[in-house]
Amino acid sequence: MKAKIITISVILLIAIIFLTLSMFVVDQTQQAVVLRFGQIVNTYSTPGIHFRTPFVDNVVKFEKRILLYDIEPEKIITLDKKTLIVDTYALWKIVDAKKFIETMKTIGLAESRIDDIVYSNIRNVFAKHSFDEIISDKRESFLKEVTTLSRADLENFGIEIVDVRVKHADLPSENVSAVYERMKAERYSIAAQIRAEGQKEAQKIRAEADKNVTVILAQAQSQAEKIRGDGEASATRIYALAYQTNPEFFELWRSLSAYDTILNNGTVIFGKDLEIFKYIFEVK
Amino acid sequence: MWKKLIGWLVLVIIILIYLSTGIYQVGPSEVALIKTFGKYTHSTGPGMHFHLPYPFQSHVIVDVETIRKEEIGFRTIESYGKISYRTVNEEALMLTGDGNIISVEAAVQYRIKDPVKFAFNVINGKELVRFTTESVLRERIAVRTIDDVLTVERDKIALETAEKVQEILDSYDSGILINKVYLQEVAPPDQVVAAFDDVNNAKQDKERFINEATKYANDVIPKAQGQAEKILREAEAYAQKKILEAQGETQRFLSVLKEYEIAPEITKKRLILEKLQSVFSSTKNIFVLDDSGTIKLLNVNDLIGGDTK
Numbered sequence: 001m002k003a004k005i006i007t008i009s010v011i012l013l014i015a016i017i018f019l020t021l022s023m024f025v026v027d028q029t030q031q032a033v034v035l036r037f038g039q040i041v042n043t044y045s046t047p048g049i050h051f052r053t054p055f056v057d058n059v060v061k062f063e064k065r066i067l068l069y070d071i072e073p074e075k076i077i078t079l080d081k082k083t084l085i086v087d088t089y090a091l092w093k094i095v096d097a098k099k100f101i102e103t104m105k106t107i108g109l110a111e112s113r114i115d116d117i118v119y120s121n122i123r124n125v126f127a128k129h130s131f132d133e134i135i136s137d138k139r140e141s142f143l144k145e146v147t148t149l150s151r152a153d154l155e156n157f158g159i160e161i162v163d164v165r166v167k168h169a170d171l172p173s174e175n176v177s178a179v180y181e182r183m184k185a186e187r188y189s190i191a192a193q194i195r196a197e198g199q200k201e202a203q204k205i206r207a208e209a210d211k212n213v214t215v216i217l218a219q220a221q222s223q224a225e226k227i228r229g230d231g232e233a234s235a236t237r238i239y240a241l242a243y244q245t246n247p248e249f250f251e252l253w254r255s256l257s258a259y260d261t262i263l264n265n266g267t268v269i270f271g272k273d274l275e276i277f278k279y280i281f282e283v284k
Numbered sequence: 285m286w287k288k289l290i291g292w293l294v295l296v297i298i299i300l301i302y303l304s305t306g307i308y309q310v311g312p313s314e315v316a317l318i319k320t321f322g323k324y325t326h327s328t329g330p331g332m333h334f335h336l337p338y339p340f341q342s343h344v345i346v347d348v349e350t351i352r353k354e355e356i357g358f359r360t361i362e363s364y365g366k367i368s369y370r371t372v373n374e375e376a377l378m379l380t381g382d383g384n385i386i387s388v389e390a391a392v393q394y395r396i397k398d399p400v401k402f403a404f405n406v407i408n409g410k411e412l413v414r415f416t417t418e419s420v421l422r423e424r425i426a427v428r429t430i431d432d433v434l435t436v437e438r439d440k441i442a443l444e445t446a447e448k449v450q451e452i453l454d455s456y457d458s459g460i461l462i463n464k465v466y467l468q469e470v471a472p473p474d475q476v477v478a479a480f481d482d483v484n485n486a487k488q489d490k491e492r493f494i495n496e497a498t499k500y501a502n503d504v505i506p507k508a509q510g511q512a513e514k515i516l517r518e519a520e521a522y523a524q525k526k527i528l529e530a531q532g533e534t535q536r537f538l539s540v541l542k543e544y545e546i547a548p549e550i551t552k553k554r555l556i557l558e559k560l561q562s563v564f565s566s567t568k569n570i571f572v573l574d575d576s577g578t579i580k581l582l583n584v585n586d587l588i589g590g591d592t593k
Contacts, residue, residue: 024341027322028404047323052542065407066456068415089415091456133381162456165419169426170379181473183384183430187479192485198490202497209501213508220512224519231523235530242534249541252552256559 004122021054031097060101062094065081069111073170076123082131083175087168090118090150092161099158110159114150118164134169148243175185303583306337313349315399318342324400334508348397351463354414356421357389358468377473378422389468390442392449394460401459409460412453417465420448434470442467 027034030044035058044050045064052059073087092114094100104110125146126134134142143164151161171179243250309332310316316328318335319342335341357376361368376387394413397403406412424441425433433441446465453460472480544551 025322028319028324030322047321049321061525063407065405066412066458068408068411070411070415089419091412132383135381135383135426137423139423139426139436163452165415165452166422167415167418168374168402170377170421172384176385177475179383179385180473183472183476184479187476187483191482193478194483194486194490195493198486198493201490202493205494205501209497209504212501213504216505216508216512217515220515224515226528227516227523231519231526234523235526238527238530238534242538244546245538246541249548250537250543251542252555253537254462258554259559 002022010160018054022051023048024052024059026050026061029063029065030253031064031094032059032061033097033101035101036057040098040101044187045097054251062097063107063199064093066091066093068264069114070167071115071119071123074119074123075128078130078134079128080130082171084126084131084134085170085172086122086126086166087170088118088122088164090114090161091163091165092159094158095160096158099156101158103157110157112213113157114154114159114161117153118146118150118161121146121153122164125149138164139169289514303337306335306341308333308343308345310334310345311347314345314347317344317346317399317403319344324404327399337338344403346396346403348396348399351393351395352410352413354392354394354410354417355389356392356414356418357387375418378425380425380430380433381427382429385473386425386430386470387472387473388421388425388433390417390421390445390470391466392446393463393466394438395463396459397461398459401457403459406456406458406460409458412456412458413449413460413462416449416452417445420452421445424448430472434472438467438470 024032026044026047026049028047030047032043032050033040034042034044034050036053036054036056041057068089068091070089071087073085076084076086078084088231092110094110100110104113125142129138129142133139143166147161147164154161170176243254298528308316310328310330312330314330315522316333317324318328320336320340322342325341335343358369358371361370371387371389373387376389377385378388380386392413396409403411424444428437428441442465446462449465450462453462471477544555
């Protein structure tokens with residue numbers, strides 16, 4: 001009885017061990033290739049439980065998720081012979097595990113292939129365009145072109161290039177200082193212009209003020225003359241109206257009042273027929 | 285007997301320990317994705333949960349609520365509770381559309397909107413967000429002039445970057461949601477800061493020049509206006525004086541005339557005599573040239589009529 005239980009237990013244990021050896025789990029993030037003595041027997045890209053022949057089959061699993069490969073920055077010469085340091089990265093995934101294992105074997109190897117191909121394509125595409133175009137918003141379409149080209153090149157390796165993007169596109173350090181110098185010169189010239197404009201404005205305001213002062217004074221002067229003239233005219237009119245009532249008396253009146261000022265103190269010599277003496281000699 | 289009992293106990297403990305691999309805890313901001321034989325089956329929310337132990341089920345926990353952050357162009361350094369920032373020039377310096385170089389620091393905030401996509405479609409979500417933002421930000425800076433980047437276009441750049449990054453991340457099916465891109469310090473590179481400052485100083489100088497000139501104008505014009513008023517008032521005073529003099533004199537004339545007309549001859553004589561008296565009383569000698577050209581000395585008293593004798 002006891003021996004029977006032990007036998008069953010051993011058989012069960014062996015069965016479990018055998019089952020575990022023949023079963024393998026493919027995770028949601030993975031895909032698997034079953035190799036038999038180095039030959040591909042099967043590939044599984046769906047997650048779940050799968051079977052293999054124990055001791056004979058070897059299972060290799062690969063990522064199914066998008067992988068990010070940061071390509072080292074490289075110098076690129078543009079169409080207008082300018083140097084640009086381009087730092088790119090590529091997003092890729094293994095879409096065909098069978099092809100991948102046949103051609104690449106490992107991710108590290110694949111990355112070096114991607115590096116070669118993407119970099120070469122970037123260089124080819126960017127070299128056909130000027131520096132300004134690469135810096136401009138056309139860059140996106142160039143990168144699409146690079147992505148498409150790289151995708152075609154890597155298709156046979158079971159790899160899909162999802163995207164190629166430029167992280168940095170910078171000038172080489174030997175050009176940077178020249179750019180800084182130019183920027184400085186540009187700013188100083190702008191500053192000079194702004195100051196000159198300020199002086200121009202100031203000059204304008206001063207000149208305008210001076211003009212206004214002159215005009216204001218001249219207008220006042222002219223107005224003043226007119227006022228004086230009006231006053232004198234009114235006075236003349238008043239005199240004329242009053243004196244014309246009796247011109248004869250006016251003559252007497254005016255002459256007499258003139259004597260006050262003419263014949264003041266001292267010795268005076270006259271001609272006898274002076275109009276002014278008319279009344280004096282008349283009296284005599 | 286005791287030996288057997290201990291044996292069973294050990295077995296039970298081993299089984300319990302094994303079963304406990306199926307117990308898991310999900311935090312308040314997290315979601316657990318349950319995989320059955322590696323295949324995603326369902327999600328569970330916060331709390332204590334149990335799933336079948338290894339190798340039947342496993343779980344991945346994804347934090348979906350917490351806002352994550354990536355810094356571009358700078359790093360936050362926390363030491364002894366003190367926060368400071370350090371600029372990373374390699375990241376911060378960017379080319380602008382007009383061939384200049386500018387230093388831009390930005391932070392991108394994101395969270396996971398779809399934990400399933402995030403866990404199963406992409407490997408390095410953090411790097412992905414970082415690289416994509418860096419790439420897009422540079423693109424957005426590269427289509428603008430340095431002056432626009434420094435001033436009016438800041439908000440737009442941040443907005444456009446966030447939108448574009450979202451678009452790209454969606455195309456990867458990454459399950460990442462970009463909350464916002466914040467532009468931090470946007471400044472000219474250190475080497476050219478002095479030159480940029482000089483432009484600002486120049487603007488101040490310009491304002492100063494204009495203000496000084498305006499001050500001058502504000503000074504001289506009212507003074508001139510005052511002077512003009514003075515000139516006008518003087519003229520008016522003169523005119524008034526002339527008129528009043530005329531009125532006075534004529535009034536006097538008319539008054540006397542009225543009396544004169546009562547007896548013209550008499551009054552005339554009287555007036556003459558009075559005048560002569562008053563005039564010549566202070567005159568010592570009067571010489572009159574006769575028709576013959578000889579000088580005659582007039583006797584004032586004779587003229588007046590000897591009344592004074």
